[in-house]
Structure formats: structure tokens, C-alpha cells
Amino acid sequence: MNENETNVLDFNRRDFLRSGSVATLMTMLGGVELFADTNAAPSGETKIKPVKQKVAVIGLGAWGREMLNTLAVVEEADVAGICDTYAASVRRAASLAPNAVQTDNYKAILENKDIKSVVVATPTHQHKEIVLAALKAGKHVYCEAPMASSIEDARAIATAAKAAKQQVFQVGLQLRADPQRHFLVPFIRSGAVGNMLSAKAQYHKKQSWRATSPKPEREKELNWRLSKETSAGLIAELGSHAIDQAAWFFNAQPVAVTGLGNLALWKDGRDVPDTVQAVFEFPGGVVLTYDATLANSFDGDFAMFYGTDAAVMLRESKAWLFKEVDCPLLGWEVYASKEVFYKETGIVLKANASKSVPANAAQAQESPFSNTPLFYALQVFLKNGTDVSAKLEDATNLLGPDDAEGIAAEVAKVHRRAAAGYLEGLQTAVTTIKSNEAILSSQRIVLKPEWYELG
Amino acid sequence: MRHKHETSKMKIRKLLACSVLTLLAAGVSVQAAEMTKYYAKSGSKMRMEGTSNIHDWQVEGTLIGGYFEVGSNFPSEPGQPATPGKIEAHAEPFIMVRSLKSVEKDGKPYSDKMDDVMYEKLKAQDNPKIVYHLTEFTVKESAKSKDAPYVCEAKGQLVVGGVTNQITMPVNVLPLGEKKMKISGTTTVKMTDFKIDPPAPKIAMGMIKTGDEVKLIFDWMVAQRSPPTAAAK
Numbered sequence: 001m002n003e004n005e006t007n008v009l010d011f012n013r014r015d016f017l018r019s020g021s022v023a024t025l026m027t028m029l030g031g032v033e034l035f036a037d038t039n040a041a042p043s044g045e046t047k048i049k050p051v052k053q054k055v056a057v058i059g060l061g062a063w064g065r066e067m068l069n070t071l072a073v074v075e076e077a078d079v080a081g082i083c084d085t086y087a088a089s090v091r092r093a094a095s096l097a098p099n100a101v102q103t104d105n106y107k108a109i110l111e112n113k114d115i116k117s118v119v120v121a122t123p124t125h126q127h128k129e130i131v132l133a134a135l136k137a138g139k140h141v142y143c144e145a146p147m148a149s150s151i152e153d154a155r156a157i158a159t160a161a162k163a164a165k166q167q168v169f170q171v172g173l174q175l176r177a178d179p180q181r182h183f184l185v186p187f188i189r190s191g192a193v194g195n196m197l198s199a200k201a202q203y204h205k206k207q208s209w210r211a212t213s214p215k216p217e218r219e220k221e222l223n224w225r226l227s228k229e230t231s232a233g234l235i236a237e238l239g240s241h242a243i244d245q246a247a248w249f250f251n252a253q254p255v256a257v258t259g260l261g262n263l264a265l266w267k268d269g270r271d272v273p274d275t276v277q278a279v280f281e282f283p284g285g286v287v288l289t290y291d292a293t294l295a296n297s298f299d300g301d302f303a304m305f306y307g308t309d310a311a312v313m314l315r316e317s318k319a320w321l322f323k324e325v326d327c328p329l330l331g332w333e334v335y336a337s338k339e340v341f342y343k344e345t346g347i348v349l350k351a352n353a354s355k356s357v358p359a360n361a362a363q364a365q366e367s368p369f370s371n372t373p374l375f376y377a378l379q380v381f382l383k384n385g386t387d388v389s390a391k392l393e394d395a396t397n398l399l400g401p402d403d404a405e406g407i408a409a410e411v412a413k414v415h416r417r418a419a420a421g422y423l424e425g426l427q428t429a430v431t432t433i434k435s436n437e438a439i440l441s442s443q444r445i446v447l448k449p450e451w452y453e454l455g
Numbered sequence: 456m457r458h459k460h461e462t463s464k465m466k467i468r469k470l471l472a473c474s475v476l477t478l479l480a481a482g483v484s485v486q487a488a489e490m491t492k493y494y495a496k497s498g499s500k501m502r503m504e505g506t507s508n509i510h511d512w513q514v515e516g517t518l519i520g521g522y523f524e525v526g527s528n529f530p531s532e533p534g535q536p537a538t539p540g541k542i543e544a545h546a547e548p549f550i551m552v553r554s555l556k557s558v559e560k561d562g563k564p565y566s567d568k569m570d571d572v573m574y575e576k577l578k579a580q581d582n583p584k585i586v587y588h589l590t591e592f593t594v595k596e597s598a599k600s601k602d603a604p605y606v607c608e609a610k611g612q613l614v615v616g617g618v619t620n621q622i623t624m625p626v627n628v629l630p631l632g633e634k635k636m637k638i639s640g641t642t643t644v645k646m647t648d649f650k651i652d653p654p655a656p657k658i659a660m661g662m663i664k665t666g667d668e669v670k671l672i673f674d675w676m677v678a679q680r681s682p683p684t685a686a687a688k
Contacts, residue, residue, distance in 0.1 A: 390553050399518075406498075415563075
């Protein structure tokens with residue numbers, strides 16, 4: 001660099017140290033983060049628009065509508081179809097996807113050649129039929145978690161997804177696409193908490209889960225979560241994310257689970273407990289305790305990881321580090337923000353370095369919407385689908401449709417952004433379904449390693 | 456006696472004429488020569504290397520389409536001789552801009568946002584392909600061994616973002632056997648030559664300013680297509 005070239009970073013050292021602590025950490029852990037240039041560039045360039053993927057949502061209950069809400073702000077999404085067997089649900093969802101084709105039959109969605117990706121948000125026990133058909137129809141499939149209500153169904157979905165090499169399959173364990181977690185996994189695995197001792201997770205929210213309808217058959221349909229025939233209960237419907245998160249952080253599957261459950265409050269004829277606890281034994285003596293209840297709301301949902309040097313708390317997309325007094329000093333923490341919880345001081349762990357940069361130096365604008373894990377999961381799903389479809393199309397055109405081997409080789413090279421796939425979906429389904437068995441029988445169940453493998 | 460002399464002279468002339476004709480017939484640059492066409496196969500690589508004020512960057516693509524057509528007397532299998540000189544050849548390789556992805560030094564993906572900046576700069580919406588038209592092909596050196604390439608020089612037009620530039624670059628052609636070939640080359644271009652302003656995207660701590668020069672390195676895998684097999688008995 002010659003002398004006339006100024007340091008474009010234009011930062012003096014003190015600014016960098018004061019504000020750049022988390023940025024330094026980020027740089028050490030993996031590079032400088034780039035932000036979309038939302039400020040108009042001096043040369044008058046237009047804002048870059050990502051490629052849109054036509055996607056349909058099948059299953060328009062409360063969660064399906066929540067997904068439509070999120071897809072409305074994912075720039076890569078072009079919601080082209082919405083489907084539910086219940087007409088009133090379709091009508092209710094229509095305003096969230098004004099340009100979408102409306103139908104009560106998922107097969108119409110699958111026959112639509114323009115729609116490349118589908119999101120399956122139906123009741124858990126109905127995933128298999130639709131997912132298998134969608135994979136057969138050549139669609140990219142996002143299947144909500146829990147993947148299925150029986151291990152047999154989960155294996156069928158995972159097997160079909162594995163075979164669909166030129167399609168994207170993603171399961172709704174959205175934390176696996178969350179940048180905050182991606183930042184934390186190497187941080188924790190590198191020993192920032194010391195030796196891992198245990199973890200705890202909970203989901204507390206006082207709610208009935210019972211939905212009403214004037215028609216009895218519809219009411220039974222709506223309340224699939226309250227029957228043990230169609231649902232593995234709270235541990236699956238609520239606990240899947242926390243359980244998968246622990247398996248991810250520990251990089252291991254549990255070897256045994258003990259469960260307890262009680263119908264304490266909502267005694268309305270349901271046979272699914274409204275309060276459950278499960279203790280998961282992981283290799284090396286590490287234990288995860290999980291509790292969920294529909295009868296109390298205190299402290300909502302969060303997860304803790306306890307180590308010999310520190311503990312980490314995760315709530316939504318925020319994380320804090322609580323250090324032991326005898327834990328070695330991590331240089332950067334001196335400059336990091338801290339927040340106090342009751343008597344404990346937590347060091348804020350943030351993946352987004354720009355938040356620590358003083359306003360006058362920050363060039364990047366933040367999105368007005370807070371990006372939830374669901375946002376990232378859906379965005380990653382659509383981006384992966386776009387990349388795989390593009391590569392398949394390009395390879396077919398450039399190599400000729402007869403070169404099946406060449407086309408397969410090129411599609412295999414496509415990098416798929418990190419997200420939960422069929423294996424994570426299967427493994428979490430196995431753990432939650434077996435945990436539910438443990439809960440319903442107040443037993444300890446040994447979890448066999450072969451259940452977690454797909455042949 | 457005179458006859459004999461003349462006959463000798465004539466013999467020599469005839470011999471010369473025959474030799475010239477033979478040489479011409481054997482020569483590679485005759486219009487009437489048969490051409491062999493090689494089509495794009497999987498396994499190619501296009502790599503772009505650039506600089507910036509923060510760190511060097513690299514972009515990779517794995518699919519180069521198009522065809523390479525050359526006289527049938529150009530070596531198609533390893534170990535065949537090639538006569539140095541200009542030869543007739545056509546080539547129209549191209550790469551889909553959307554297949555280019557930024558990567559770290561170890562090949563792992565770098566940044567979606569950097570890719571978006573790149574696609575915008577390359578005007579991908581209106582120009583989905585980067586195309587090369589070969590206009591002149593010269594064999595410089597025959598292969599030194601069976602595993603060595605034929606060293607050639609290619610002159611052609613490179614079209615990026617709708618802007619055309621004439622480029623001359625060394626190209627190595629390596630027959631791989633079984634009617635396959637690997638065509639490799641390296642060249643350096645300037646973004647500004649293609650009317651592209653080197654990107655200067657903003658980041659949390661300031662601005663990245665990209666260097667104007669970009670090195671292009673490619674390996675293009677091509678092969679002859681087998682004729683359709685005869686119907687089974």
C-alpha cells in the first residue's frame with residue numbers, strides 16, 4: 001500500500017478497543033461480518049434484491065399463520081400457495097398471503113410446477129403423507145418439528161429425504177439456523193464454560209391448548225395435541241427445540257431418559273399431561289433436565305448450560321455468560337456489556353458485532369424487524385432451495401439432460417447453509433417420542449444408539 | 456544425358472512438390488480439415504482471485520458450459536504429436552453468473568451478501584452469463600510427455616456484464632484419454648475494463664475497497680460425445 005492510500009477503516013485505536021471488543025472476539029472466531037448496504041452508495045447503485053423462491057404453506061393453524069407472518073418479511077419468499085383442509089383457516093390466512101393460490105387439497109399445491117418449495121405445518125401425525133408426496137413431486141420441503149408422532153413415520157420421512165439428493169429437506173428445528181447459536185457452539189465447545197456439567201431447559205406458559213369449534217369432528221381435529229394417540233405431548237411439541245439444542249451443543253445423543261408427567265390443571269378429558277419433567281443422561285455424566293408446563297408462566301422458556309468455569313443462559317436469541325469467580329479472565333470481557341439478573345452479573349454474548357460499535361461509527365443499519373430463529377430457518381431453507389434448483393437447471397442445460405452422472409455431481413457440490421436436516425429431525429423425534437413413553441409410564445428408558453442412525 | 460539431368464531436376468521438383476503437398480496435407484491449418492467437437496463436462500473449475508484493502512478474496516464456480524471444436528488432427532489422446540502454429544478452432548465457453556460463489560481460502564463459503572454485491576456488479580439480472588468467444592488459437596509447444604499439456608495461446612473476446620474485451624492468454628490443453636480433455640488457463644483482467652466499479656461495500660467498522668485487478672484461473676473439462684449406441688439385437 002502506498003502512502004497516499006488512507007486506512008479506509010478510519011478508526012483510531014482507542015475507538016477500536018472501546019467498541020471493538022466483541023468485534024475482536026468475532027474476528028478471532030471467524031471474520032468480519034458484512035451488512036447489506038442499506039445506505040445509498042455514492043455512485044447511486046440500487047439496493048440489491050435477493051432472488052425470490054415461490055413457496056407454499058400447507059397447514060394454516062396458529063403456527064402455519066405464524067410462518068406466513070414471518071415469510072412476509074423474508075425477502076427471498078414469494079408465498080404462492082396456501083392450503084388447509086378447513087376452509088375457515090384458509091380464509092383467515094388469506095390476508096397474510098394476498099398473492100397466494102388458495103386450496104383445500106395439498107395435491108393441487110404439489111402439481112403446481114411454479115411452486116418449488118413447500119412448508120408443512122399440519123398437525124404432527126399428518127406430516128408423513130404430505131412430506132413423502134411433496135418429496136416425490138420434486139419439491140424442496142420444510143417439515144415442522146416434531147417431524148412425526150411415531151418413530152416409524154420419522155424413519156420413513158428421513159429415508160425419503162436422504163434419497164432426495166437434488167432437493168432440500170429441512171426440519172423445523174429452527175435453532176439450528178440461528179446465527180446466535182452458530183456463534184455459541186464453537187465458543188462453548190472450545191471450553192469457554194470449562195468442562196460441561198449439565199444443562200437445564202424449561203417452557204412455562206399458562207395456557208389450555210384446547211381449541212373449541214361448534215362442530216364436534218372439527219373440535220377433535222383441532223385438539224390433536226390433547227390426545228396421546230396423535231401427539232407425544234409437551235415434551236415433543238414444546239421440548240424438541242431445547243432437546244435438539246442440547247444434543248447439538250454436547251455433540252452427542254442421550255443414552256437414557258427418565259420421565260414424569262401429571263395432569264395437574266386442565267382436567268378436561270385430555271389424556272396428555274399438562275406438566276412434564278424429563279431427565280436426559282448424556283455420555284460422560286452430563287445431564288439435561290427439562291420441564292414444561294401449561295399451568296404456570298414464570299420465567300417463560302430459556303436454557304442454561306453449566307460448566308466448571310461458567311454458565312451460559314440462552315433466551316430467544318440472546319445469550320449471557322456467567323463466570324465463576326475463579327475462572328480465568330477472558331481479555332475481551334473487560335469491554336463487553338453486562339446485565340444484572342437478581343444477584344448474578346451476566347456478560348452479554350452477541351453475534352451481531354455492530355451493536356457494540358458506537359452509533360457515530362456504525363455504518364450499517366439494522367433491520368427494523370428483530371430476526372427470530374424462525375426467520376433465519378425459513379430464509380436458509382429458501383436460499384438453499386434457490387441454489388439447488390439453479391444448479392440443477394444450469395447443470396441440465398450446460399451438460400445436457402443425458403449426463404445424469406455429471407448433473408448429480410454438480411448438484412452434490414452445492415453448499416447447503418447450516419440448518420436442521422433429516423438426521424436431526426429423526427434423532428429429535430426418537431428422543432422426544434421415547435421421552436413421552438417414559439413420562440406416561442414414570443420410567444427410565446435406555447435409548448439405543450441404533451435408533452439414532454439411518455441406514 | 457540432358458534428359459537424365461532434367462529428369463533428376465524434375466524428380467527433385469516432383470519430390471519437393473510431393474513433400475510440400477504431403478506437408479500441407481499433414482498440416483493442421485487447412486480449411487477442409489475435419490473438426491472434432493468437445494462438449495462441457497462436470498468437474499470444471501473457475502476461480503477468480505482479487506484483493507481489497509482488508510484481505511484478498513476468491514470466488515469459485517464449478518460449471519463451465521459450452522463447447523470446444525478443433526481440427527481432428529489436433530491431439531485427442533495423450534502422447535500424440537502437435538505441430539506448432541495457428542490452427543482452426545472454435546470455442547464458446549460460458550459460466551452462469553449465479554453459480555459463482557465467494558469462498559474462504561480453504562474453499563468454505565464466505566458470504567451471501569458479498570455474492571449479492573458481486574451479482575449486482577456483474578449486472579446478473581440482464582447478463583446471466585459470462586461468455587468467451589475464441590477468435591484465434593495457436594499451438595506454441597507440443598506436449599513434452601504423455602502427462603504434459605500442449606502449450607497454446609488463445610485470443611478471444613470475453614463478455615462480462617454486457618461489455619466485451621479482447622484478451623490473449625496462454626492456455627494448456629491436456630488430453631486425458633477416453634476422448635476427454637482438460638483446458639486450463641490463467642489471465643488477469645481489470646474490472647474497470649468491463650465498466651465495473653470495484654465494489655466498496657460498507658461494513659460495521661468502515662468500508663471495504665476492492666482492487667481493480669482480478670485473476671481468472673480455470674480448468675475446463677470437455678469430452679467428445681459418444682455416438683448413440685446401436686439398437687440391441
